[in-house]
Amino acid sequence: MTSRPLKKILTSIARARADRIAVVRLDGVIGGLGPGRNGMTIDRLEPVLRRAFELDRLKAVALVVNSPGGSPSQSEYIAGRIRQLATEKGVRVLAFCEDVAASGGYWLACAADEIFVANTSVVGSIGVISSSFGLEKVIDRFGIERRVHTAGENKHRLDVFQAEQPEDVAWLEGLQGDIHAAFISWVRRRRGARLAGDDAELFNGDVWVGRRAVDLGLADGVGMLRSVIAERYPDAEIEPIAAPKPLLARLTSSSRLTEGVVTGVIDAAEARAAWSRYGR
Structure with a gap:
């Protein structure tokens, strides 16, 4: 009969020798949302990714x-860095989509060799969106005159306080088209022959739920992280790789205590708008 202290020691030794699966959470809006905000950026995720791929x-x-x-740029940077590290280390990458993996979130998921979804995950949105307001009538109402001076005739476009110009809209649509083409190229490169839908269906910016995403080849199967890992790597230990808290967050328990209230409200509204497009 093995004593409890000895059993604990043996368990520790077994764990120390076990294979490991690093788990990295890619959670939230992608990109900086202003000073001190916590959107996902390559700078913020670099130490987390390095630690994950350097595990023994x-x-x-x-x-x-x-x-x-x-x-889009931060999505490309983060996904590209994941692929670079995976190639250097010769390690397989699996993605597990939770509530939403849409737009840039799906770009990140495509950095994996396989993508798994829940039955209720919202996946896709392979498109580009821009939004703003038209406030020229507001300043007219209050008798406010807009004054803008530039060097360069195209420096001042799509000012929310001036009427929208067709040539400016055409310029924006050109930018969106280029970004959309880059997104499509990435999905094709990563998903390849697994894509089952035609371009008009896959790349129109729509989203799909769980099983339908699998049917279209945007994901490889329905499965939860722990069940898939247990099946693929039954003897491996799961190792969550947590992002370090920013210094202000450690000192104050909330970085928002030191942020401007107006900026914080605007950023929160932008983040909420991004989630709400997918019913979350």
């Missing part, structure tokens, strides 16, 4: 994705 006896990295998207 690493068998795989699991990405837990829950994001409505955000900055």
